[in-house]
Amino acid sequence: MFPTPIAKTRTVTRLAYRAALPVALVFWLLPLIAVALTSVRSMADITSGNYWGVPTSINFVENYTAIFESTPIGRYIFNSFRVTIPTVIGAVSLSCMAGFAFAVYRFRLNLLLFFMFIAGNFVPFQILMVPVRDLTLSLGAYNTVTGLALFHIAFQTGFCTLFMRNFIKALPFELIEAARSEGVSEFRIFWFIVLPLMKPAIAALSVLVFTFIWNDYFWALVLTQGAESQPITAGLYSLNGQWLAAWHLVSAGSIVAALPPVLMFFLMQRHFIAGLTLGAVK
Amino acid sequence: MRAFWKRHQQRLAPWLFLAPGLFMFLVYVIFPIFQSISISFYDWDGLGEKKYIGVDNYIELAGDEAFYTSLKNNVLWLVLYMLAIPAGLFVALFLNQTVRGIRIVKSLFFFPFVISQVVVGLVFSWFYDPSYGLLNVGLMSVGLEPIPVLADEKWVTYGIIAAGLWPQTAYCMILYLTGLNAVDPEQIEAARLDNAKGLKMLWYVILPQLKPATFIAIVVTVIGALRSFDLISIMTDGGPWGSSRVLAFYMYEQAFSEYGFRMGYGAAIAVVLFAIMMIYISGFLWKMYRDERTR
Structure with a gap:
C-alpha cells in the first residue's frame, strides 16, 4: 500500500494524522457547512449580518416550510423526478441492448458505430443546442418534461453504451457460445443469460445517470421555462433572483435541491463509484 | 418467415x-x-426565413472582441482546471489509509x-x-482590503474556476483512490527493499501504475473545462461587462437571450468550440482504437 500505512509509522505521525483528518474534512466542506448553518438562521440574523456567528435562533422548521409554502419548489422537485426517472429507465434499457450488440456480434461498422457513440458523448452541448431546440419545438414537446427527457435519454445512451459494451465484453463469451450451440435464440440469450449478469452494471449506471440528469442545468434552461415543467436546477436559479438577499431561503432551497442525489450516492455508494471510475484501473 | 429468421438471426x-x-442517438x-x-452559414433569428450569408458569421467572429475574451477565458479554464488532477492525487494519497472511519471520510470528501453545479x-x-x-471576512481579519471577486474583471474568471475546481478535485480524487487500490503491493515492497520512498517512490513506482487513472482524469477534466457553463451562468451571468464569458456561455447568450436570437452566429461560435473539442475527441478515440487492437 502507498503511502506507508499509518499504523506502521511512529506514534507522533499517527496522532498527527488522526488530528489532521477531521480538520481537513471540515475545511474541505466548509462551504457546505456554512450553507447548512445558514439555512436554519432567522431573517434577523441575515439582516444584521450574522453569517458566521452562532445563530440566535434555530429556524429549521420555519425556513424549510417557508420555501415550500411560498414558492413552487415542491413542483420543481416533482418535475426533476419526472425527467430523471424516465431518463434512467430509457437510457439504461437502450444501452443494455446497444451494448449487447456491440459486445457480442461481429459485423461491419461495429467499431465505427461504437466510436460514434463515444465521440458523440464528448461533444459540447452548444453544438446541439439550436437543432435540438428546433426538433423539440416541432415535436410539440418544448417546455414539457417529455421533451427534456427524450433528449437526455438520447444523449446518455452514448455514455451508457460505452459502459455496457465494455462490461459485457468482460463476461465469459463461452456462456453465449454454449447457449447458441444448444439452439437458444439470440433474444433469449440476451434476456435470460446476459441481462441477469448485467445487474451490477445496471445499478451503477442508474445511480450515475440519476445524478447527472438531476444536476443538469443547461438543457433545463434551453428546453423548459416556467414552473410547470422546469426542474429544480433551473428553478433554483429563478428563485435565487426572487429571493435576492434572503440567503437563509436560498440556502434551504439549495439543501433541498442537493438532497436526492446525495441520498442516492450514500445509499448506492459502491455502485456509484464503480460506474464513475470505469477505466481508472486496467 | 421462421426459417428465414432462423438462418439469418x-x-x-x-x-x-x-x-x-x-435511432435516438442519430436524431438527437x-x-x-x-x-x-x-446553420452557422445562415443569418437566422430562429423563427423567420433563414438567409444564406456564407462565411459572414465567421468573418464577424474574427473581429469580435467578446469572442476573443471568451476564447482567452476558455484557455484559462483549460489550463487552470488541470490543477484538479494533482490536487486530486494529493487528496487521494492523504486519504489512502485504513484508519477507523476512513470510508465515511472518503465519501464526505x-x-x-x-x-x-x-x-x-x-x-x-x-x-x-x-x-x-x-x-472577505477572512481577508479583513488579517487586515487586508476585501476583494469583490465576482465584480472585478481581473479576478472574476479565477474566482469561478476556483469554484469549479472544488467538485473536479473530488472527481479526480475518487479516480486516484480507485487507482491506488489496484497498485501492485509486491512492486511497492520490492521498491521499499531497494530503499525507494516518498516522492521517488511516487514518481517511479506509483505514478506509472496510475497511468489509466491519470488518463481518465485528464479526459474528464478537459471536457469539464470546455463544458463550463453552469457556474458562469449562476455566479456572474458572464459579467462584469462580459469579462467572465467562455465560448459555451457566449454562444448561449448570442443564440437566445436579451441580446436577441442570433442562431446563425451562435452556431458559428459552437462550431469553433466543437473544433477545439474535436482535437481531444480524436486523441481519445485514437487511444481507444489502439487498445482495441491490442486486445
Whole structure:
C-alpha cells in the first residue's frame, strides 16, 4: 500500500494524522457547512449580518416550510423526478441492448458505430443546442418534461453504451457460445443469460445517470421555462433572483435541491463509484 | 418467415438490438452536429426565413472582441482546471489509509461532486460576497482590503474556476483512490527493499501504475473545462461587462437571450468550440482504437 500505512509509522505521525483528518474534512466542506448553518438562521440574523456567528435562533422548521409554502419548489422537485426517472429507465434499457450488440456480434461498422457513440458523448452541448431546440419545438414537446427527457435519454445512451459494451465484453463469451450451440435464440440469450449478469452494471449506471440528469442545468434552461415543467436546477436559479438577499431561503432551497442525489450516492455508494471510475484501473 | 429468421438471426440480431439506441442517438446527437454546422452559414433569428450569408458569421467572429475574451477565458479554464488532477492525487494519497472511519471520510470528501453545479455556484457566490462572504471576512481579519471577486474583471474568471475546481478535485480524487487500490503491493515492497520512498517512490513506482487513472482524469477534466457553463451562468451571468464569458456561455447568450436570437452566429461560435473539442475527441478515440487492437 502507498503511502506507508499509518499504523506502521511512529506514534507522533499517527496522532498527527488522526488530528489532521477531521480538520481537513471540515475545511474541505466548509462551504457546505456554512450553507447548512445558514439555512436554519432567522431573517434577523441575515439582516444584521450574522453569517458566521452562532445563530440566535434555530429556524429549521420555519425556513424549510417557508420555501415550500411560498414558492413552487415542491413542483420543481416533482418535475426533476419526472425527467430523471424516465431518463434512467430509457437510457439504461437502450444501452443494455446497444451494448449487447456491440459486445457480442461481429459485423461491419461495429467499431465505427461504437466510436460514434463515444465521440458523440464528448461533444459540447452548444453544438446541439439550436437543432435540438428546433426538433423539440416541432415535436410539440418544448417546455414539457417529455421533451427534456427524450433528449437526455438520447444523449446518455452514448455514455451508457460505452459502459455496457465494455462490461459485457468482460463476461465469459463461452456462456453465449454454449447457449447458441444448444439452439437458444439470440433474444433469449440476451434476456435470460446476459441481462441477469448485467445487474451490477445496471445499478451503477442508474445511480450515475440519476445524478447527472438531476444536476443538469443547461438543457433545463434551453428546453423548459416556467414552473410547470422546469426542474429544480433551473428553478433554483429563478428563485435565487426572487429571493435576492434572503440567503437563509436560498440556502434551504439549495439543501433541498442537493438532497436526492446525495441520498442516492450514500445509499448506492459502491455502485456509484464503480460506474464513475470505469477505466481508472486496467 | 421462421426459417428465414432462423438462418439469418446472427446477422439480423445486432441491428435489432442496436436500432432504438442508434435511432435516438442519430436524431438527437449526430444529425444536430451537422445541422449546427449548416446553420452557422445562415443569418437566422430562429423563427423567420433563414438567409444564406456564407462565411459572414465567421468573418464577424474574427473581429469580435467578446469572442476573443471568451476564447482567452476558455484557455484559462483549460489550463487552470488541470490543477484538479494533482490536487486530486494529493487528496487521494492523504486519504489512502485504513484508519477507523476512513470510508465515511472518503465519501464526505467526494460530496462536492455529487451536488449540482447550481448549488456549488450559489455557495461560492456567497463565499465571495464582498461584505459578509467568508473570503472577505477572512481577508479583513488579517487586515487586508476585501476583494469583490465576482465584480472585478481581473479576478472574476479565477474566482469561478476556483469554484469549479472544488467538485473536479473530488472527481479526480475518487479516480486516484480507485487507482491506488489496484497498485501492485509486491512492486511497492520490492521498491521499499531497494530503499525507494516518498516522492521517488511516487514518481517511479506509483505514478506509472496510475497511468489509466491519470488518463481518465485528464479526459474528464478537459471536457469539464470546455463544458463550463453552469457556474458562469449562476455566479456572474458572464459579467462584469462580459469579462467572465467562455465560448459555451457566449454562444448561449448570442443564440437566445436579451441580446436577441442570433442562431446563425451562435452556431458559428459552437462550431469553433466543437473544433477545439474535436482535437481531444480524436486523441481519445485514437487511444481507444489502439487498445482495441491490442486486445
